[in-house]
Amino acid sequence: MLSDGLSLSEESSSSSSSSVYVDFNPRITTILNQNRVLKQKKETDKSSNPKLPELNLKPLKTNDQFVALFKKNLRLQKRATKSNFCQAFVAVIVVLLIFLMQLLVNKYLNQDRNDNPTPKSFEYDSIISQYIPFYGKSNTLSFYLDFQTRFLNIEVAYRWPVTKKRTIKPYLYPIVSEKAMNELLYNSYNSTPFYSNGAYEIIKHNLTASPQTNELSFVAFYNSSSYNMMPGLTRRTSERGQTMFLPTMINLIHRSSFNKLWMDSGKSHNLQNNYGYNLTGPDIRIGLKNFPTLQGVNQVDIVAIVQPFYFTFLLHFLLPVFLIIIVYEKEHKLIDIMVMFGLKMKIYWIVNFIFNYCLYFFLIILFYIAGYALQFRYFTQNLFMTHFLLFFCWGFAMVSFSFFLASFFKRVRTASVVGYFLVIIIGISTSILWEEVLINKSGLDIFWAQLIPSIALYNGNKILSDHGGIGEPGLELSDIYGDGMRSLYVVYLMLLLDSVIYLILASYIRTIFSDLSSHRNPFFFLNCFKKRRNSKKNNKRSRYHFNSRKKKINKLTNRFGNDFENIDLETKNLNASNSSDDNDENEKSEESNDNDNDNEENNKNEKDKNSKNNDWILGNDPRGFNIPQDVQQERVRVINSDDPIKICNLSKIYKGQDGNLDVTAVDCLTLGIKLNECFGILGPNGAGKTTTVNILSGLIKQTSGRAQIWGLDIPDQMSGIHSIMSVCPQHDILWDDQSGEETLEFYARMHGYKDEDLKNRVDQILKQVGLYSDRTKLIKEYSGGMKRRISVACALITNPKVIFLDEPTTGLDPASKRQVWNVIRKARKDRSIILTTHSMEEADSLCDRIGIMANGMLRTIGESQELKLRSGKGFKFMVHCYEKHQNKVEQFVNRLFPNATILNSLAGTTNYEIPKDDVVLSDIFQIMEEEKDKVGILDWGISQTTLEEVFLEITKDSQVYQGTYF
Ligand SMILES: Nc1ncnc2c1ncn2[C@@H]1O[C@H](COP(=O)(O)OP(=O)(O)OP(=O)(O)O)[C@@H](O)[C@H]1O
Structure with missing residues (x-):
């Protein structure tokens, strides 16, 4: 098999990195045809400048996003059963704790009081004591009460204020003990408002006819809750002419009980209608007490x-x-x-x-x-x-x-x-x-x-x-x-x-510290100050950026660019114009705010297009560096192209922290990615691939330069761009507690897929990436490779116009890798894909064009085959013969390729390196066909430089400078 470029199928291209040999007879015509096709393709590419179709930008529906997010949250919350249970458990424990505390207090503290629930009494009140005389009319009272007991219960039925008519049916009977009275009163505490108990505790009694010797002292227990239900106070005037207001209830109790006392004394029955007698005397006292209650004022309510x-x-x-x-x-x-x-x-x-x-x-x-x-x-x-x-x-x-x-x-x-x-x-x-x-x-x-x-x-x-x-x-x-x-x-x-x-406050802080640069807008209310300060700073930085590094970069470019024709650039003019352009860019990107309104965005787009058109006019490197011809050609091509992805002089400088130098991760990158194209970005570690993808996907803001996706500016119109792009990030970003299927459903739902469509779409993608049978497993149960595949699936499910795939097949086994390649290969139709990878095989197999970056700069760009032809040193030629024919074969090879050098020779097999200019493939195939048998060649093969060799050649100098700002 031949290495790709010369290959006949995409499958064969995947083996490009190994040396392969030609059984040339059947292949000669194919190879020649392929070379012709390549040439024609190049010419068409140069001549044609396909017009980008009108972008029908449909913002994602709020409703779809809402439903997708809510369902996702609900699902994740359901999955967090353990922690939810713990939360609820602790809450229940806390409530029970309060309840338990109350029970304990009731049992050990309040219990004592319940045994003796006599509430704190009112102090005997002199005013109250004077109240007693209002019950009688006579000033002289001569009777003797021989009470059998201290405690008397009185039942009073009343109707007040419903009929405004007091119905008093007193019933008085003795109670044997204080405990019995307390219980009775306690039980009747919440009795019906029309029926109430009361009680008397006779402390002292010696009622005589002579006011001077009258002695009466008792406590009346009343139900304050019943009293509350009987609004109004009974107005009485004391003997001394004072006006007093007494609770109606107490008044009633007093009146009835006093009548009873009077009757019980065996004296005149007519007095019953007089509502008692005017008791006077030096020692007539009455106290009032509320009914005993459990929640008495002395109880502890924990x-x-x-x-x-x-x-x-x-x-x-x-x-x-x-x-x-x-x-x-x-x-x-x-x-x-x-x-x-x-x-x-x-x-x-x-x-x-x-x-x-x-x-x-x-x-x-x-x-x-x-x-x-x-x-x-x-x-x-x-x-x-x-x-x-x-x-x-x-x-x-x-x-x-x-x-x-x-x-x-x-x-x-x-x-x-x-x-x-x-x-x-x-x-x-x-x-x-x-x-x-x-x-x-x-x-x-x-x-x-x-x-x-x-x-x-x-x-x-x-x-x-x-x-x-x-x-x-x-x-x-x-x-x-x-x-x-x-x-x-x-x-x-x-x-x-x-x-x-x-x-x-939360939204303000998020605006300042958002991880997503396109959503970050530091101290927006201080923008006017910041703008001025930045203009000065950028002027300084630009001068430093372009002048201090110019010498170093020219030196480097001359070294790695020996094989390329250097272009003389109008350095001074370009430097001047571009540094001012860069400043404008910075100011504009600082000013930018998120704009969710798509109509506004479109208007803005138009305005920006007009105002920034000048940025696209310059095809040359703004720093005035000598740059490789193919990179220069790409710069010129981008200006005239209508590519869906256009990048112009894009730079990103990471500020050095803790005394470290600033790092230029991306340096004046200019390129365009066409429709239906899968563009591969290759480069050593730290070349700036991920940074480029991150800028294009809005994760970070460029320091200078400009990029557009389908005519929408980065980062100003990022929300429009986000609705037509998707990304497979370098590190999987997935919810551990969602299954693969649910993850895909979430993104698909967000993009408007519903019901059957949703299910079909998810199943289709799952099958494509080979995860259908594992679709219900949670992501945390997936292997690294499975996670990678689901990340790729996420990038594909939303049917985007632009896809960024950052090392999509890292960690995949060869079979899965090929499966994912097939998916990506099919996916490029009607869209543009940027793929970063370290796998030459992958780039060779998938990418229509490849750009190799080093130290943030684009070092070469073109189709894989072109790169091999352009930058490779030559071909590897192998002949195999019997040892006895070796000298003859060597002479033959030397005649055919005078500049060939032997790489190694063993047991009749000799490997040569042949400068690429010495090789005219069609001639070689023809000559070998005719001569091989004559000189005794058993087998032969010619292989082209591999992409890996091109990569190493292009990036070898960058290794020296890797990570430095030059
Ligand atoms: N957040 C950051 N802060 C400072 N420097 C950074 C940051 N991210 C990247 N860099 C630097 O920018 C340069 C480019 O990094 P980037 O991640 O873009 O390289 P890469 O080509 O994707 O590398 P890899 O192949 O290893 O993923 C590196 O020198 C890196 O150290």
């Missing part, structure tokens, strides 16, 4: 005490989860790759916002279920809307805050550690801050403090817990307005304000 802290802590629980979701995609460059596939960042953030909010809402539902199930007064006492609104607003604030925090992290591990640490710290610190520092602060201090959403949340929780606690009535909607900055409606507003502020 939930109410720890609730603000625990609820604040619990409601922060999803913060680290949100952080992890975003930072994971950031760390693994998944956001960048999605953008390169056409995703709009606006949609990314909206979907993440909604998705995270939904996750949070799910947690809130669980929270409510637990809260009501465990009967937390926070939920049962306060009106539903009061806490629901707090949770509703907090959700927005937390998601925005997580976006803001995520801007500061690049690693998931750091984000999750800091996130969980924050949850704990925030819970504690907000409670300390609120209770200790802000307790006496003014309204404005509270406002500033609540700009931290956690503090606003704590405030809200505190208000709701306080109202839900013992002794406080629950919060009504009308109650949310009181207390200025500390009121609940301010909390709602502050949380909403915080959401907006943190969203703006």
Whole structure:
């Protein structure tokens, strides 16, 4: 077989790197034909300048992107079962902990009080004691009460204020012990509003007819909850002329009980209608006590005490989860790759916002279920809307805050550690801050403090817990307005304000520090200053760039370019014009902002085309360096071409860090990639291949120069470009927890594939890359080669106009490699492919044209066959004969190729190197055909220089300078 270029099929071309020999008879005509075809092709290429069809730029539909992203997020969240379970588990533990604490407190602390649930009484009140006389009309009372017991229960039925008619049916009976009375009162605490128990505890009694010796002292127990249901106070005037207001309920109890006391005393029954007697005397006292209750003021309500802290802590629980979701995609460059596939960042953030909010809402539902199930007064006492609104607003604030925090992290591990640490710290610190520092602060201090959403949340929780606690009535909607900055409606507003502020901050930080250079716009509000400063700096840099390196580069070019004709360039003029052009470029790229509006983009495109047209006029190297002829020809060709990908004087300088020199990764690269073409970029490590691809795909910004894809400028119109391009990056960028099929579905869905179309498309590509049987495996279960193949599949599935493949077959076994080659080969139709590779075999097999780069510069460009012919030193010629014929054969070869040199000779086989000018293939085949038998040649072969040899020859000098700025 012949090496490719002379090969007949694409399959044979793949073996180009080895020396191969010709069984020339049948091949002569084919080779001659092929040479003719090559020549004709070259001529057609030179003469024709195919017009680029109109680009029908259809922006990706927002709806498709939304659905694709949401489904992807949902799937990934479902897969994260373990961590979700852990999250939920910890949340449940926290809730149960509060509940358990309350149970323990109830059992060991509150229990004592339940055994003796007598609540703290009111102090005996002198005013109250004077109240007693209003029950009687007579000033003289002479009866003796012989009470059998200290405790008396009274049942009172009343109807108030429904009928405005008091129906009093007192029933009084003795109770034997204090415990029995307490139990009775406790059980009737929440009795019906129309029926209530009351009780008397007689402390002392000695009622006589003489006011001077009257002694009566008792405590009336009343049900304050019933009292609350009986609005109004009974107005009485004391003996001393004071007006007093007494709870109606107490009044009723007093009245009925006093009547009973009177009757029981066995005195006049007529007095019953007089509602008691006016008791006077030095020692007549009455006290009031509320009914005993479990939640008496002396009881410890642990939930109410720890609730603000625990609820604040619990409601922060999803913060680290949100952080992890975003930072994971950031760390693994998944956001960048999605953008390169056409995703709009606006949609990314909206979907993440909604998705995270939904996750949070799910947690809130669980929270409510637990809260009501465990009967937390926070939920049962306060009106539903009061806490629901707090949770509703907090959700927005937390998601925005997580976006803001995520801007500061690049690693998931750091984000999750800091996130969980924050949850704990925030819970504690907000409670300390609120209770200790802000307790006496003014309204404005509270406002500033609540700009931290956690503090606003704590405030809200505190208000709701306080109202839900013992002794406080629950919060009504009308109650949310009181207390200025500390009121609940301010909390709602502050949380909403915080959401907006943190969203703006997050988006601003992302604009400055975005990994994707086309989305980066440092300090945009300072652009005017930056522009001026940059202009000066660029002027300086340009001078340095072109002058200091000129000597070195000329020296180098002369060395490696011996075989090429050097072109005399009008250095001075070009330097001047191009340095100013470069400055313009820089200024423009600094000014550029992301523009998602495609119409605007098209208008801008038109304007830019007109204003920048001059950039394309110069075909010469702006530095004035001597450059190889083929590279120069490409520069000229690009100007007149209508290539889908046009690159002109593209340069990228990485700033040296930690005292290192700046690195020129790409240096004035100019080339064009045609439609239906697969263009291979070869080069040693560090040649600038990946940097070129990264600039073209919008990952990094060029330092100077210009590039266009289908007429759209890089990086100004990157969002338009992203909708028609795809990329297979050097390192696989995939979601570990998605299957291969799901990954492809995601990209296809984003590009508008639906239902059957989607399935068919995914299956088709999976079959092409040989992963159909492994389609349901998760990416983390894929081997390196399988990941590589799925990355290539991703680049192909969206049906793009331009594909960048950065070393697509690295790590693939020979069979898989060939499978991927076949896919790429078929894929070039109607599109342009840029492929970087270290495999000469791959470049030879796949690429229509090849450019070899070294030290950021294009060293040679052309079809594989052309490169071999142009830069190879010559041919390798092998003859095999019997040893006895060796001398004769040698003489024959020397006559045929006078300049041939023997490379080696062994056992009748001799290898020669023949200068390329000595070889006219057609003549050789003819002569050998006629003469070989006569001179005793058994076998012979001629092989051309391999691409590898061309590569080594072209790049040999660059190795010396590799990584340096020259
Ligand atoms: N982020 C960076 N910061 C600084 N220098 C960089 C950066 N990325 C690349 N470089 C430098 O730019 C030069 C070109 O790198 P690039 O990755 O483009 O080379 P390459 O041809 O793709 O190499 P390889 O074949 O090894 O992938 C190298 O000298 C490299 O050290």
